[in-house]
Amino acid sequence: MRLLSTSPTLPKKKKSGRMKDPLSDKIFYAFDILLMLLLAAIIVYPLYFIVIASISDPDQVLNGNVYLYPVQVTLSGFRRLLDEELIWTGYRNTIIYTVVGTALNIAMTIPTGWALSRKNLPARKFVMWFFIITLFFGGGLVPYYLLISKLGMVESPLVLIIPSAMSVWNVFMTKAYYESNIPEELLEAAEIDGAGEFRKFFSVVLPISKAIIAVMVLFYAVGHWNSYFNALIFISDERFYPLQLVLKDILITAEVTSGAGGSVDTILEQMRIANQIKYASIIVSSLPIILLYPFIQKFFDKGFLVGTFK
């Protein structure tokens, strides 16, 4: 689930204390509000549907009887899902990958972004181009697999953390943030006080970087939380599966018939199970991130918007 796109920013209405709005403005505002409500409904309804579908009888959902409120309320989907032992190891793994991965990401991204934002960095142009090229050209999947295989990371959980240690896109965002938010004078003042490059970074820059760090944490954490592809192609030991892969496995089995998929009934039964837990699993997997979101949102004006679009 993409969480970032689901936060419409309502346009700021002009406070109109002094003058009475003319009729045309009133109509305009009424229409405006209606349109926004409609947009909000379009965005909110699917989320609402997932919630009510997760606690309704799966056959009723398939029959199209569930649209406004839950029908034949049952928690069997959740029960079934939470009974699955792998869900819990998946949860644990995902949390580990997210925490460790994000920590590494931040440790790489913030200093790199800072360094690139400094005009006096040696070979700055070269490094920038070096990074930019990777944004637009990739080796493709097979060479990537061979590379990881040569590095000995196939079947190792490290593969979920190390190859994605830094996202160039996010580095540039950090760089843009620093370029526009750290006044040169501040640094000069620090220099006059005798601060070296490291001192400047740790004592002056970092304390005023909360906003960008918070945004980066959110971006990277959501990325780690939702990622499954690296695990899909490199990890086969279920003990190391991240949550998304566990869920995908449970849900997708019905679609794969490797000639061994078994009898009709097997497939149908699996589809029923899958349908029952589909909605529950969406909730289970996205709840933690949804909970994380409000804590970081307050930094968004400062970090995300200033950093990228200015």
Next chain:
Amino acid sequence: MKKIACFLTILIASALAACSAATTTTRDASALALLGYQYEDPQAPIVAAKGTVHFDILSSKNALADDYNDMAVFQALYDMTNVDVNWVNLSESSYVARKNLIMADKENYPDAIYHAGFSDKEIIQYSTREVILPIDEYLDYMPNFKSILEARPDIRSILTSPDGHIYSLPRVEEMGLLAYPNLLFLNKVWVAELIASGDVDFLSQGDLVDGLDLTLAEFQEILTLFKTTDMNHNAKADEIPLSFVYQNWQGNQSDLFAAFGVPENTDHRTVLDGTVTITAVMDQFFEATNFLADWVTAGLIDKEAFSQSQDAFLAKGKAAQQKLGAFYWWESETVVTNPGDYICLDPLIGSDGNQYVGVSNNPEISKGNFVIFSKCAFPEILLTYMDRFYDPVVSAQINYGPIGTVYEEERDENGMLVQKPIPEGMTADEFRLKNAPLGLIYLSYEQWENVVNMEPRAKLRLERLAAHATPFTYPGATPFPNVSYTLAEINKLATIEMNLYDYVYQSLTDWLLNGGVSQAQWDDYKAMLSNIGLDEALDIYQDAYDRYLATQATWS
């Protein structure tokens, strides 16, 4: 500088030579003797002692299944054969995503892949690069498999690649079910009411038993009454007269077309007296399409039949007040909550008085399930090990689960394996998938009679099919088998087939949903199909089919 380069080349060359020398020595005949290798006695150990040979087999596994290394079936096989297999399990979706990557990573090939799911194209690709081994050269080491191939030239023919070799092992599970995946069920309670009220006068209450014969016109009348009457007494017009899942592999629309004399299946491709035939260009197909389009327009056929998934269809039968009047499926028990209220009809009687069903091409013999890599040090030993899978008792355990867990230790009076009751809180399928790896098996008619009991559901289906489907098979129609194509044919088909079947699908769906097809449209359609390459495709099918028959003839 030159000297150094020269020196380096020599160094690399000698290193390579050393490598290849090292690998060849392991494939020495004396090494086999040293291990105490034997293959003649299919019950005795294959090598003398445990822990002497070791294979890595990559395999995808169902999400519900246990790790193969922990499965009792494989542990029993280890005890029986002394061959140590390390199963590397991937999930099915992971395997699909990784297959090409694994095949690209030349240095880390496993010894073999189980549940390989190799297509004809992949088999040709990797066999010409000598990545996978020709299994037929080791047939002597595989007594069970060899005797299967001797008894069944058709299986041999299906497995044989265009270069004459066999590169993969098959899965054979023959019950005679898959060719007939449609049965027509009718709600007899509803019809009984209609008879009682006098709306239906051509039937009596006593007629409402399995095997009822109805003409298209009579069936149409019943469906119309289902549509217009409040059959389930809920004061809502929610009755669905006839439903199925369009183009699904079971419970599809084919038999409605068969009533018009089209030997139809979902591929629109069948073999009529040895000639590969495309049904979607037959004149009767045109007639049937127009007739059935009228049913759709009149609301007799559920419009959702054309878009619904299997599970959406199955959910329809689970409504609190039954909505389904008639439907196509294999068994009423899966579909509706009140199967006792439904009778199984014979095929509908067409306008010319004939009752036909087509045959489907769903294969009961699948290939590409197991491939062995040329890097494998002892292919003889590994293949002898795999050969044990084709022993009927092992096959049964591979397919359903181990003796002791799924089957009783004691056999019944006929020497058949007896299934234990399923533990509380699990469905039959969960229990089976957890304990059985599935994959390489040979369970054919003979084994069902002598070693394994069929599942009760399968038996019920067979009985119904024998009464209501198989006797009505379209004369001369046989399934189009799982033939092998050459690489040239595969490439040609790849360009034709997709357009061809997409076009047929789009046209047919459009006509059925929108009131039918005019003669002019039909002529355009046929012209378009031959533009796309229908005749070329037919030639390829026919060539491949003839080759299949020829190979079969050589070996029988």
